[in-house]
Amino acid sequence: MQLFGTQEIRNNQFYMGGVSMEELKETYGTPLYVMDEQALTENMRLFQESFRHERLDTEVIYASKAFMNRAMVRLLKDSGLSLDVVSGGELYTAAKEDFPRERIYFHGNNKSPEEIAYALKEGIGTFIVDHELEFQRIALLLKGDRRPQRILLRVNPGIEAHTHEYISTTKNDSKFGLSIFDEATADFIKKMASDRRFDFRGLHCHIGSQIFEEESFLKAAKTMVEYMRTLSEKGVQVRELNLGGGFGVHYVQGDEPLNLNKLFEKLLAQLYTLLEKENLLPVKIMIEPGRAITATAGITLYEVGSVKKTFGGMHYVFVDGSMADHIRTALYDARYTAKLTGRMMDPQSDTFRVTGKACESGDILVKEVRLPLPRPGELLAVFSTGAYHYSMASNYNRLTKPPVVFVKDGGSRLVVRRETYEDLIRNDL
Ligand SMILES: *Cc1c(COP(=O)(O)O)cnc(C)c1O
Secondary structure (H helix, E strand, O other): OOOOOOOEEEOOEEEEOOEEHHHHHHHHOOOEEEEEHHHHHHHHHHHHHHOOEOOEEEEEEEEHHHOOOHHHHHHHHHHOOEEEEOOHHHHHHHHHOOOOHHHEEEOOOOOOHHHHHHHHHHOOOEEEEOOHHHHHHHHHHOOOOOOOEEEEEEEEOOOEEEOOEEEOOOHHHOOOOEEOOOHHHHHHHHHHHOOOOEEEEEEEOOOOOOEOOHHHHHHHHHHHHHHHHHHHHOOOOOOEEEOOOOEOOOOOOOOOOOOHHHHHHHHHHHHHHHHHHOOOOOOEEEEOOOHHHHHHHEEEEEEEEEEEEOOOOOEEEEEOOOOOOOOHHHHHOOOOOEEEOOOOOOOOOEEEEEEOOOOOOOOEEEEEEEEOOOOOOOEEEEEOOOOOOHHHOOOHHHOOOOOEEEEEOOEEEEEEOOOOHHHHHOOOO
């Protein structure tokens, strides 16, 4: 298996941040989300340092939805990255840590009037406008005396990247943004650009997630520049181009993430050449990674409750978590690697299915994994769970959400406490 960040094996035991899983279990119990703090900050730095070009202004914006809480916002604040939020709740979390409002981008296809008013009151930097009705809604809520509100428009460039291909057939039916193939979109952009209450900065697109193909990003960039030229001919200058996130990460053997240094060097060089040729400079280029910053920095630690071999031959490992803390397998048929953290190098005895406590057959955490025969009480780690696990956790079956722990330099600290039964009924009347 591939180890990331500070992960290591000592005497057959798994360690992260210099801390053993036994120690974490003793201190915090299971199930437990464990994040490698050094890996998080290194990943942030990697993006900051590699997404650069000597003649283009660039900006890296972290997509909060991948993993967010107050401790994460504090790390982000120090890293210099900007922040993408998609709800009043994400904005509230950022505001509680006094994240610089100028560096906040508000996304989403259905921002409520309350959320818009809240974001305006907080003075966030930029709204990513999704469609015209929303633009009007923001305009209605603007107060006359303020500086023009910065906006970008989310557009759909007709490229939908999937793991190993891009499929253009569904290109015109995404719920997000407006199609660049629709003539009305350019007219709407002209209207926004000439509205004095706004500072129309440019365009945003996001072509998908968990992308391993360099070609998808290059194609999106090229298509966007072509569209910028079209707009320029209509008298609208685009000053900012946000290419979204989607950089793929390693979950299981065979997943081959792009070398980001190489990708960005190529992408920015290509963009610079195109923009210069079309006389469109200066343009600031932005990206919005989420998963690529947090996924491999996190694991979920569980305790094995039991094993059971069915009459049909399926060999189950039951752990003390469930689809409530790990939904991606049920939701996307996502694949994962798991290990018994106290017997990392032991010979494997069989192929197992890791499942949890939820009252549902679809409650699968890891569909297939080779393991030594697990014993009740042993610890099992599922890897690459730092993105879209804690943030997607629910209370299904009235299960309490696991806590989040950061490990670093041989120590650990709780950053989100474990939910209690009392928390579960807090809002019940
Ligand atoms: C989800 C999302 C991202 C982050 O995607 P990752 O695959 O986690 O990098 C960035 N921008 C937008 C608009 C998104 O919806």
